[in-house]
Amino acid sequence: MLIAISATDRGLGATVDPRFGRARMFALVDSDTPEEVRMLDNVGNSDQLSGAGISTAQAVVDAGAKVVISGRVGPKALDVLSAAGLEIYTGADGSVSDAISAWQAGRLTPVTEAMPGRGMGRGRGGGGGRGMGGGGRRG
Amino acid sequence: MARTIAVASGKGGTGKTTVVACLAAVSSEPLAVLDCDVEEPNLHLFLNADWQPGQPVTVPVPVVDETRCNYCGNCRLACRFNAIAVLPTGPMLFPGLCHGCGGCILACPYDALSEVPRPIGSMRTGRWREHVVLDGRLEIGEAKSPPLIEAVRQAAPDDRPVLIDAPPGTSCPLVSAVRGVDYVVLVTEPTPLGRHDLALAAAAARQLGLPTGVVINRAGSNDELITSFCAEQGLPVLARIPFDRRIAAAYAQGQLPVEAVPELRPLFAALAGRLLIPAAKPAGASREQA
Numbered sequence: 001m002l003i004a005i006s007a008t009d010r011g012l013g014a015t016v017d018p019r020f021g022r023a024r025m026f027a028l029v030d031s032d033t034p035e036e037v038r039m040l041d042n043v044g045n046s047d048q049l050s051g052a053g054i055s056t057a058q059a060v061v062d063a064g065a066k067v068v069i070s071g072r073v074g075p076k077a078l079d080v081l082s083a084a085g086l087e088i089y090t091g092a093d094g095s096v097s098d099a100i101s102a103w104q105a106g107r108l109t110p111v112t113e114a115m116p117g118r119g120m121g122r123g124r125g126g127g128g129g130r131g132m133g134g135g136g137r138r139g
Numbered sequence: 140m141a142r143t144i145a146v147a148s149g150k151g152g153t154g155k156t157t158v159v160a161c162l163a164a165v166s167s168e169p170l171a172v173l174d175c176d177v178e179e180p181n182l183h184l185f186l187n188a189d190w191q192p193g194q195p196v197t198v199p200v201p202v203v204d205e206t207r208c209n210y211c212g213n214c215r216l217a218c219r220f221n222a223i224a225v226l227p228t229g230p231m232l233f234p235g236l237c238h239g240c241g242g243c244i245l246a247c248p249y250d251a252l253s254e255v256p257r258p259i260g261s262m263r264t265g266r267w268r269e270h271v272v273l274d275g276r277l278e279i280g281e282a283k284s285p286p287l288i289e290a291v292r293q294a295a296p297d298d299r300p301v302l303i304d305a306p307p308g309t310s311c312p313l314v315s316a317v318r319g320v321d322y323v324v325l326v327t328e329p330t331p332l333g334r335h336d337l338a339l340a341a342a343a344a345r346q347l348g349l350p351t352g353v354v355i356n357r358a359g360s361n362d363e364l365i366t367s368f369c370a371e372q373g374l375p376v377l378a379r380i381p382f383d384r385r386i387a388a389a390y391a392q393g394q395l396p397v398e399a400v401p402e403l404r405p406l407f408a409a410l411a412g413r414l415l416i417p418a419a420k421p422a423g424a425s426r427e428q429a
Contacts, residue, residue: 051221
């Protein structure tokens with residue numbers, strides 16, 4: 001199972017980037033071989049003026065990740081990731097390998113659809129807000 | 140001198156609306172007065188107009204017909220604003236990020252996308268004295284005001300001079316409110332921040348190729364902060380509104396300063412005469428915009 005961890009630099013020793021959508025890169029680690037890492041460059045998405053979370057989420061989905069680990073994941077990115085069926089864990093810090101260990105030990109917070117701020121349509125104002133009811137189309 | 144005048148500032152709270160309301164109050168001819176500060180419209184507090192019911196303003200956003208979509212992702216690649224994700228489970232649209240450009244619809248090879256209107260706010264028209272007044276009101280939480288600002292401008296009658304109360308700042312809303320006008324009045328105050336933001340707004344107006352002049356509000360001390368900048372930039376100082384507690388007191392009551400403080404009248408009459416005298420060109424020629 002492929003895990004994507006937001007990172008500020010290359011390698012397992014790099015610091016976890018606390019932001020998902022604006023992370024410069026992702027460490028991609030297979031849970032069967034956690035000592036091997038490959039990097040997914042995300043600068044083309046992280047520097048977008050709008051919708052960085054959406055395009056980053058798209059890239060992570062396209063890379064085949066099934067699990068996302070980050071510090072925090074914004075509401076639109078969360079919509080994309082959960083629509084694509086990925087597991088999302090937030091609250092990670094320290095190095096990428098620390099984050100993987102924390103995830104394996106069950107110490108990271110799984111994000112569910114009920115998370116406050118998962119807002120497309122709710123809170124953001126259906127119709128006039130950031131999204132019309134229910135948060136984008138899916139399915 | 141000109142037919143469409145925008146009153147802008149860069150910095151907020153310098154007196155744009157005060158200047159617009161006072162110009163309307165002293166104008167010797169009927170105007171169209173537009174509150175294009177649609178995120179915080181406040182002209183109605185000073186021009187107590189007889190309003191008609193508001194009308195919704197919409198932008199087109201795409202919807203997908205999933206029986207036609209084959210998840211090719213061309214729409215996502217066409218979108219400059221990342222308003223579309225295409226997942227193995229299907230497409231997801233984020234209408235709040237959509238700018239209504241229609242690019243995704245052109246890019247779709249399967250005719251799976253079409254446009255539906257999405258309301259972003261409302262606009263209304265009213266009468267105040269001999270003037271037509273229009274304002275726009277952006278829906279709370281809505282991020283993009285330019286389509287609403289453009290709708291308000293397009294609804295203005297073209298048989299009279301147009302006076303626009305522009306939003307603060309120098310980004311898209313300001314550009315939408317001033318693009319194509321004949322003259323920009325920048326209202327500022329003699330403070331370092333006033334000068335700083337005046338410089339930004341003047342640079343924006345210059346980049347848009349718009350003739351510009353400056354009104355100094357709360358004038359009386361440190362005016363040289365502004366006059367020196369205007370001299371450097373070749374910007375005329377059109378008027379100085381004195382710092383006067385009576386103006387603030389009138390403003391706080393929703394009264395027109397020009398009526399509460401009668402000696403302001405000649406100042407605004409002169410400014411109105413200078414700015415609003417109709418030009419010889421055909422009506423509406425000044426309103427070209429995207």
